[in-house]
Amino acid sequence: MRSLLVLIDGLGDDMIPALQGQTPYTFAKHPLMDGIAKNGTLAHLSICEQDITPESCSCILRLLGVHKDDIPKNRAYLELLAHNRDISEYEMVLRCNLAAVDASGKLAAFNGQGLMAEQMREAAALCDDILKDIEFIHLSEYRNLLIMNKEESVLECQVKPPHESVGEDVDALLRPLCEQSLSISYFLQQTAKRLAPFAHDGLHYTLYPWGPSARQVLPSFASLHGIKGGAVCKAEIVLGIARALGMEVAVPDTATGDVDTDIAAKAEGALTLLGRNDFVLAHFNGSDEASHRYDYAAKAAFIEKIDREFLSTIMRHYHEPLKIVICGDHVTSSLTGKHGYGCTPVIAGYLNTAGQEIQLSSYHDILDFLMKD
Numbered sequence: 462m463r464s465l466l467v468l469i470d471g472l473g474d475d476m477i478p479a480l481q482g483q484t485p486y487t488f489a490k491h492p493l494m495d496g497i498a499k500n501g502t503l504a505h506l507s508i509c510e511q512d513i514t515p516e517s518c519s520c521i522l523r524l525l526g527v528h529k530d531d532i533p534k535n536r537a538y539l540e541l542l543a544h545n546r547d548i549s550e551y552e553m554v555l556r557c558n559l560a561a562v563d564a565s566g567k568l569a570a571f572n573g574q575g576l577m578a579e580q581m582r583e584a585a586a587l588c589d590d591i592l593k594d595i596e597f598i599h600l601s602e603y604r605n606l607l608i609m610n611k612e613e614s615v616l617e618c619q620v621k622p623p624h625e626s627v628g629e630d631v632d633a634l635l636r637p638l639c640e641q642s643l644s645i646s647y648f649l650q651q652t653a654k655r656l657a658p659f660a661h662d663g664l665h666y667t668l669y670p671w672g673p674s675a676r677q678v679l680p681s682f683a684s685l686h687g688i689k690g691g692a693v694c695k696a697e698i699v700l701g702i703a704r705a706l707g708m709e710v711a712v713p714d715t716a717t718g719d720v721d722t723d724i725a726a727k728a729e730g731a732l733t734l735l736g737r738n739d740f741v742l743a744h745f746n747g748s749d750e751a752s753h754r755y756d757y758a759a760k761a762a763f764i765e766k767i768d769r770e771f772l773s774t775i776m777r778h779y780h781e782p783l784k785i786v787i788c789g790d791h792v793t794s795s796l797t798g799k800h801g802y803g804c805t806p807v808i809a810g811y812l813n814t815a816g817q818e819i820q821l822s823s824y825h826d827i828l829d830f831l832m833k834d
Contacts, residue, residue, distance in 0.1 A: 462814070464740045464784040464831040465731065465775070466524065469767060470517060470696070471749030472789025473805035475796045477757045485748075485761040485795060486806050491768035493776065494787055494808055501810020504821040507803060508790055515800045516622075517698050517749070520790035525706065525742070526685045526828055533679075535672035539701030541606055544598070548608060553616060553675050557597075557605040558623045559584060560631070560669040568631050568669075571623035572753070573603035575664050587655040588668060594644045600697055601718070607648075607670055614641040620671040624753055625799055631667060638670060645670060681707040682740075686832045691734035693727050694744040709738055720747035720763045728774035735779060740831060743771065749793050757795035775812070782814035786827055 472486055480488040513519040513529055518536035523529070533539065537554040541547070548554055559581055561570040573581050585599035596608040618641050626634055639646035649668060656666045682690040685706075692703035695716035703710045711730035715723035727743060734741045745767055751760040772787075789805030809819045809830055819830060 462782045462784055462834065463735055465735065466740070466742045466831060467767070467771070467785065467787040468521065468524070468742060468744045469748050469764065469787065469789050470744065470746045471752050471791060471793025471800070473792035473803050474752060474757070474760070475794045477795060480757060480761065485757050486764055489761040489764040491765060493768045493772040497785060497787065497810040498808045501808065502819045502821055504807045505804040506807050506821060506824060508805065508824050509802055510824070511802055515791040515802050517790055518702070521699060521702055523824060524790065524827065525682065525702070526832065527679060531679060533674055533677050535674040536698050537606060537672050538674040538677055539705055540600065540697040541701065542704045543697040543700035544600065548676050550676055551611055552608055553611045553673050555607045555670045556672040557607050558669040559603040559605065560623055560667055561664045562631050562667055564663045566630055566632060568623065568627050568629055568634065569664055571627060571669070573666070575661065576659060576666070578602055580659065584656055584659055584666065588652045591651045592644060592648055595648050604697065605668070609644060611675060612642060616673050616675060618673065622671060623669045627798065631669070635669065679705045683707060688739035688832065690740045690742070691738035692742040692744065693730035693734060694742070695722060696744060696746040699744045703742070709734060718746045719750045720759050722747055724766055724770040725774060728771045731775065732778055752793035752795045753798050755795055755798050760795055780813060783812040784831060785810055785812055786831055788827065
């Protein structure tokens with residue numbers, strides 16, 4: 462029997478006073494999810510369980526069966542793989558956000574707030590060709606990567622993630638990294654000058670490098686489970702994970718990685734992958750992005766849209782017996798905008814067959830249900 466994991470990124474959340482004290486998930490209307498839960502099971506589980514970082518890279522790798530010891534410390538290398546690039550063992554790659562800074566030098570936003578997508582592309586174009594030692598790669602919107610020669614001191618440097626650092630002094634946040642690498646320090650000084658024309662309304666913009674990682678080979682999905690796997694996704698980290706694990710990948714042209722993604726196209730992609738894979742991951746990133754913007758209403762609406770447009774399409778057009786799990790990877794609070802430990806809803810059930818009783822007490826049970834006959 463084939464399996465489908467519907468992963469709603471950052472599904473876990475706080476209880477929101479404006480949503481009558483409910484989380485976005487419990488506030489949202491999702492009759493198809495409710496039907497699967499009624500005939501299967503609904504649990505609230507922690508995927509990170511206090512022993513891995515509550516973020517998408519580690520939690521999704523865990524849900525795909527990768528052992529904790531094989532989970533990369535940082536995810537930049539996987540995001541590079543998402544764009545069909547690789548590095549040698551003598552290089553490293555860093556994530557690099559386009560960040561907004563207020564007049565006092567504090568981080569106002571980690572995601573280029575105040576700039577349109579086209580302006581972010583223009584800003585990124587100005588940050589290339591500054592140093593031969595650093596290759597700048599624009600991914601999408603505020604997301605970028607830096608490739609440079611491997612420096613162990615940089616790989617070991619702890620830079621606080623920008624989405625966890627809003628309101629803190631940017632110079633202080635980046636000082637440890639700049640002290641370890643003169644190249645990065647000079648690069649940031651020069652890019653700050655080039656980004657100066659984008660300043661407006663008390664905000665100016667800077668690059669925020671973080672999360673350095675070296676090349677790391679992961680075990681294949683087939684070697685872990687003895688089955689073929691596929692993934693329909695848009696977010697760079699999930700695309701990179703799928704490619705690193707040797708899974709078949711589908712990226713709809715109209716997918717965005719946010720709440721405006723083409724959910725119907727993702728459903729079609731999932732159906733196609735189910736036709737030739739034993740397991741399919743369908744990843745939805747908009748819920749996490751909404752929480753980072755403190756937009757609990759948009760998160761609830763996005764959950765409803767997944768129910769209405771994705772699950773309904775799968776249920777109408779897939780007629781073979783199917784195991785299905787709908788869950789999050791970690792908590793993303795719509796009150797703080799930050800990731801956190803805690804539980805996420807987990808729905809497990811069967812489509813087109815009665816199936817067996819399902820017991821869920823930990824993430825191990827999710828793996829056993831999806832990957833084993």
